[in-house]
Amino acid sequence: MNKVDVLIIGAGASGLMCAANAAYRGRSVTLIDHANMAGKKIIMSGGGRCNFTNMDASPKHFLSQNPHFVISALKRYGPSHFVELMDRHGLEYVEKAPGQLFCQKSAKDLLSILLTECEWSGVNISLNTKVVKVTDLGECKEVETNQGTFICESLVIATGGLSIPSKGATGFGYQIAEQFGLEVLPTRAGLVPVTLQPDLKAKFEPLAGVSCDVSVTANKTNFTEPMLFTHRGLSGPAILQISNHWLPGDELKIDLYPAESIYSLLVEAREKNPKSQIDKVLSQLLPKRLASMLIEDHKWQGVLAEYGNQAFEEIAETLHNWVIKPNGTEGYRTAEVTLGGVDTNYVSSKTFEAKEVKGLFFIGEVLDVTGWLGGYNFQWAWASGYCAAQYV
Structure with a gap:
């Protein structure tokens, strides 16, 4: 004893x-x-x-x-x-x-x-x-x-x-x-990476290792930190932080370029050089692999002069309000x-x-x-x- x-x-x-x-x-x-x-x-x-x-x-x-x-x-x-x-x-x-x-x-x-x-x-x-x-x-x-x-x-x-x-x-x-x-x-589980539905997981798998600064929101809570694509889903400080506030079934709203207004940047780029290819302009804002995937998905092609302000607004809306619905988290592991x-x-x-x-x-x-x-x-x-x- x-x-x-x-x-x-x-x-x-x-x-x-x-x-x-x-x-x-x-x-x-x-x-x-x-x-x-x-x-x-x-x-x-x-x-x-x-x-x-x-x-x-x-x-x-x-x-x-x-x-x-x-x-x-x-x-x-x-x-x-x-x-x-x-x-x-x-x-x-x-x-x-x-x-x-x-x-x-x-x-x-x-x-x-x-x-x-x-x-x-x-x-x-x-x-x-x-x-x-x-x-x-x-x-x-x-x-x-x-x-x-x-x-x-x-x-x-x-x-x-x-x-x-x-x-x-x-x-x-x-x-x-x-x-x-x-x-x-x-x-x-808290401060944990999120996983994606099988179709999204397969789609984003080629982006594994890509990191970018984002602003992510769930349940009226927001964090602006780096986000990392993984073989299983999304991680990085921004995702770990928001995981404490995300609940199963919720969506994540992700601003892929929180630093500036993409709409304003596109308008400015068109004024300076209307013959610039839009895919090249967008590739300078985002990591190349991520930009390539989004450009292909949305068929953003051609020169800037071919795009009106409404088209720029739609592109900006897509990139500033990228919505993902996680499948879950990686759990306690x-x-x-x-x-x-x-x-x-x-x-x-x-x-x-x-x-x-x-x-x-x-x-x-x-x-x-x-x-x-x-x-x-x-x-x-x-x-x-x-x-x-x-x-x-």
Whole structure:
């Protein structure tokens, strides 16, 4: 029988953060995970360089049925706090896009810092440890595992969501929540590529690898970012962002050239050189393979002088309001996050303790909190882990 003050289940971003900070408070902390190593998703994120925070992180960048829930934690532990920790350890990082900080070399450097913090603070980490049963003993919790039984005053669930099951993701955290009477809101894959109907998929397959800046809209929400054609459908930052707002059956409205008015550009081009071929003009606005497909589809041929203003308006309308109806998404296999999760109305936004279950805490992605693409979800992991650590 192992007696500890704090037992944390899940050695991911939020679990590691919570463990180190709780141990620094003098609490005896054990961190367990069923995987064979800690921080698997940290290492693979951001193409192996981990977009570990966003300096612009604010409540508006998070989705939750209870949008006020994130305010307290983000105020108490913001991006500058985590950057300060990284600076103390000498992590080299770069700002690849405004506000988005990535490890300069490897995400392994960041994971090493978190593990060092756990070592310095005295955290005991037990990997390959599978939970068999959790029992509420009133003043404490009993957690039976394949590595023995733990008795703890505070039990922290930091098991994440369902995204990327190949890295060990399971619905364990939701099961614990339901066991103790907390509601779990419906879950679905978030920040995920979309797939296309077979006919569209076959049509766009030759465009795999083509990327262009677009403005994409679904359900009154809009993002202007790059979009990428893939062998299965559409991806890239614009699609990943909008996937959090897209629902099955919805269309995506895509502006293929959001920078300027295509109508105005065509009129101007006709005035300057009426003998220019329209297909050459359009090919300068869009990636060549994409332009060629659209030109062939719509039979946009001939010189500009042959086209009147109404024809230009129709071309502009087609390119500024390109409508696609996805077949679905690639699902949890490639999703970066899980939408939905433990209903935050059952959890204190200050302590992260379940309101009706003393000593039971939920942090990170297992909660119904989902950030935008761009480092926001990691910032939520750090903030929720740190804030819970002050009360476990």
